Amino acid sequence: xxxxxxxxxxxFKLPDTEGGEWSLSDGDGSPATVVVFTCNHCPYALAWHxxxxxxxxxxxHRGVRFxxxxxxxxxxxxxxxxxxxxxxxxxxxxxxPYLRDESQEVxxxxxxxxxxxxxxxxxxxxxxxxxxxxxxxxxPSRRAEWLRAALEAVLAxxxxxEPETRPVGCSIKWKR
Amino acid sequence: xxxxxxxxxxxxxxPSTERALADVREALDDSGLRDVxxxxxxxxxxxxxxxxxxxxxxxxxxxxxxLVPAADDARVGLSCRVYRxxxxxxxxxxxxxxxxxxxxxxxxxxxxTR
Numbered sequence: 091x092x093x094x095x096x097x098x099x100x101x102f103k104l105p106d107t108e109g110g111e112w113s114l115s116d117g118d119g120s121p122a123t124v125v126v127f128t129c130n131h132c133p134y135a136l137a138w139h140x141x142x143x144x145x146x147x148x149x150x151h152r153g154v155r156f157x158x159x160x161x162x163x164x165x166x167x168x169x170x171x172x173x174x175x176x177x178x179x180x181x182x183x184x185x186x187p188y189l190r191d192e193s194q195e196v197x198x199x200x201x202x203x204x205x206x207x208x209x210x211x212x213x214x215x216x217x218x219x220x221x222x223x224x225x226x227x228x229x230p231s232r233r234a235e236w237l238r239a240a241l242e243a244v245l246a247x248x249x250x251x252e253p254e255t256r257p258v259g260c261s262i263k264w265k266r
Numbered sequence: 267x268x269x270x271x272x273x274x275x276x277x278x279x280x281p282s283t284e285r286a287l288a289d290v291r292e293a294l295d296d297s298g299l300r301d302v303x304x305x306x307x308x309x310x311x312x313x314x315x316x317x318x319x320x321x322x323x324x325x326x327x328x329x330x331x332x333l334v335p336a337a338d339d340a341r342v343g344l345s346c347r348v349y350r351x352x353x354x355x356x357x358x359x360x361x362x363x364x365x366x367x368x369x370x371x372x373x374x375x376x377x378x379t380r
Contacts, residue, residue, distance in 0.1 A: 133282075133348040133358035166312075167345065228357060260346040261279040 092201040095220060095253040099125070099211040100199040104159065104189035107176040112157055112187055114211065122218075122244045123155045124237065125209040126186070127202040127262070129162045130178055131169040134259035135205040137227040141234040142206065145223075146185040149241055156186035161197035162205070162263040170263070197262055204259035210240045210250075218244050221255030267298070270329050270372035273305040277315075277323035280346035282358040286324035293365035299373055315343045322347025326360065328372045333360055 093099065103113040117123040126142055128135045146156035162170035172190045179188050191197055200209055210219035219240030224232035240250040274290060276283040287304065294302050309320045318325075321336035322345045334349060336342075351361045 131348070132346050133356055134346070136348060136356040137358070166343065168341070228355075230355070258281060263345075 093199070093209070093217055093220070095217050097217050098215050099209065099217045100196070101215075102191075102196040102199070104191055104196060106187040106189050107172070107179045108187070110187065112189055114157075114215070117155045117211075119153075119213070120155045121153050121213050122149075122241055123157060123211045124241070125200065125211065126156060126158045127161060127197055127200070127205055127207040127209075128158050129160045129167075129170045129205040129260070129263075130174055131162070131167055132205045132260035134227050138206050138223050138234070138259075141223055141230060141232070142208075142237070143183075143185050145234045145237055145241070148238075150185065152245060154241060154245075157189060158184075158186050159189045159191050159196060160205075161191035161194045161202065163194075163265045164192075165265070167263050194262075194265060202257075202262055204257045204261060206259050207257040207262075208237055210237070210244060212244050219250050219253050220257075222258050225255075227258065267373045269302055270299070270369060271305070271327075272302055272369070273307060273327040273330075275307050275309050275318060275320055275323070275325040275327065277309050277320075277344050277346075279344060280323040280358065282346065283324055286326065286359045289359055289362050289365060290326060293362055293369055296366050297369040297373060299369060309344065312343055320344075324359065326365070328368050333364060333368050 101114045103111055105111055160170055160175055164171035175188050209217055212218045223234035223237045226232050236255055243250040274287055290304055309315050319342055321342055326333040346358055349357045349360045351357050352363055
């Protein structure tokens with residue numbers, strides 16, 4: 091399944107590493123929610139991680155929620171296990187919850203392809219941006235500029251100028 | 267100067283192969299080894315990965331030795347490999363300076379050590 095910009099984003103309810111549960115609809119009232127498919131083992135996800143968390147911190151005061159979701163098959167990729175996710179959050183400073191998509195149903199519902207793969211959902215639950223944080227995993231000065239531009243547009247009530255970019259990263263590790 | 271054997275192992279689940287190959291060719295050029303042919307091998311199954319000691323894509327072997335030897339607890343298998351640049355940044359490809367250094371060293375080796 092492929093989710094298109096303008097579609098209603100599928101709701102979900104997933105556990106986080108702290109014992110809580112999060113759903114997309116919990117964010118009713120937030121001007122935007124950023125759903126970030128990511129993981130522990132992928133160099134692209136790791137290279138972009140600080141830029142995404144910086145954006146999460148920068149937009150928190152404007153009410154934007156970030157939800158990170160790890161959908162990878164942990165049997166074949168133990169570094170993406172729920173236990174490994176908990177260890178990582180415990181040892182790092184995360185400004186967003188890290189959710190486990192054990193069944194991979196949420197990743198499939200969103201049509202997520204890679205880690206990272208970002209989806210910006212507006213206050214009406216519509217998908218407004220999908221793709222990469224910015225154009226170069228290797229250049230921290232890009233500061234997740236595509237994501238930030240999409241958020242600025244959504245917060246201003248406008249359509250993002252570039253609503254879709256090609257996600258770049260490791261393929262999602264689907265269960266066999 | 268001897269001619270090192272250079273092999274790049276890759277897996278289709280990672281988009282880093284093209285960049286890695288370009289970096290290897292540039293490093294060969296910089297090291298005065300422009301004529302060295304890079305052998306390219308796709309790894310497609312967990313079994314092949316285990317047999318090759320494939321610690322992720324891309325893996326670059328110079329004279330059969332991993333450019334960046336994987337840690338003892340590194341998992342062999344079909345995944346994208348995490349490298350560290352010399353400035354500490356995480357990257358899906360090796361630091362070009364590591365490549366140049368390894369190729370230069372390999373080109374200076376004698377053939378009689380094994």
